[in-house]
Amino acid sequence: MDKEKSEKIRKKLKKSTIGIAGLGGLGSNAATSLARAGIGKLVLVDFDKVEESNLSRQYYFLDQIGKLKVDALKDNIKKINPEIIVETYNIKLHKGSMDGPFKEVDLIIEALDNAETKTAFIEEILTKFKDKPIVAASGVAGYGHSDRITTKKLGNLCMCYDELAKSSDDDILIAPRVILIANWEANLAIEVLLGEDK
Amino acid sequence: MSIEVNGKNVEWVDNETVEQLLKRMKYTFPLVVVKINEKVIPKKDFQITNIPDNSKIVVLHMISGG
Numbered sequence: 001m002d003k004e005k006s007e008k009i010r011k012k013l014k015k016s017t018i019g020i021a022g023l024g025g026l027g028s029n030a031a032t033s034l035a036r037a038g039i040g041k042l043v044l045v046d047f048d049k050v051e052e053s054n055l056s057r058q059y060y061f062l063d064q065i066g067k068l069k070v071d072a073l074k075d076n077i078k079k080i081n082p083e084i085i086v087e088t089y090n091i092k093l094h095k096g097s098m099d100g101p102f103k104e105v106d107l108i109i110e111a112l113d114n115a116e117t118k119t120a121f122i123e124e125i126l127t128k129f130k131d132k133p134i135v136a137a138s139g140v141a142g143y144g145h146s147d148r149i150t151t152k153k154l155g156n157l158c159m160c161y162d163e164l165a166k167s168s169d170d171d172i173l174i175a176p177r178v179i180l181i182a183n184w185e186a187n188l189a190i191e192v193l194l195g196e197d198k
Numbered sequence: 199m200s201i202e203v204n205g206k207n208v209e210w211v212d213n214e215t216v217e218q219l220l221k222r223m224k225y226t227f228p229l230v231v232v233k234i235n236e237k238v239i240p241k242k243d244f245q246i247t248n249i250p251d252n253s254k255i256v257v258l259h260m261i262s263g264g
């Protein structure tokens with residue numbers, strides 16, 4: 001591959017900061033993928049602790065059960081690349097102050113679980129940050145139907161979207177599809193940061 | 199006198215609000231992100247925001263999972 005191009009990409013990614021809201025199946029897997037891709041700084045936001053049931057699809061390990069997700073994921077990222085700067089917020093996002101941790105980031109990944117919080121988060125981010133790109137996802141549950149997933153681009157908002165999928169309240173969350181969409185988000189984030197590969 | 203909703207041409211109705219349009223389109227799903235001509239409309243404004251003629255509207259359904 002063109003050395004000049006790869007060097008340019010490496011530098012640009014290293015200079016970038018990505019914020020991730022929610023460190024479940026989407027957020028934890030997107031974060032580790034972005035760490036491997038060489039993003040310079042990650043801002044991680046979650047209020048929860050690692051539970052045994054999370055291990056079926058989230059990027060945590062048995063010996064991390066009971067730890068805060070922000071701390072556990074920071075440890076895992078540091079094992080991949082100790083040079084990445086990881087900033088953590090062990091907080092629950094509340095309407096009206098959801099933008100707080102993300103003021104300085106170049107791009108935000110929405111990786112929240114609950115539909116209501118997702119909607120409120122996207123609304124608030126799009127309203128408060130006029131130019132900041134946000135990558136979001138809806139339709140994660142279930143299995144199969146990989147090619148039903150599409151990317152919707154609407155100004156600053158990019159969505160990984162399967163409108164025919166069921167809510168996770170009515171359908172199972174299984175690793176392959178969750179992780180596929182997590183990486184779809186991570187891949188989209190890189191596309192937005194670097195511009196389209198021609 | 200028409201608007202575009204999720205890529206479909208739809209008749210424009212004078213004085214119609216976002217809430218009424220969602221009902222007319224049978225978008226009964228409770229959680230949606232609505233954009234009119236690239237501008238996001240907060241849910242609290244659905245009842246008071248009118249749909250302008252010739253506008254382009256995108257309605258995205260948000261469902262749980264992550």
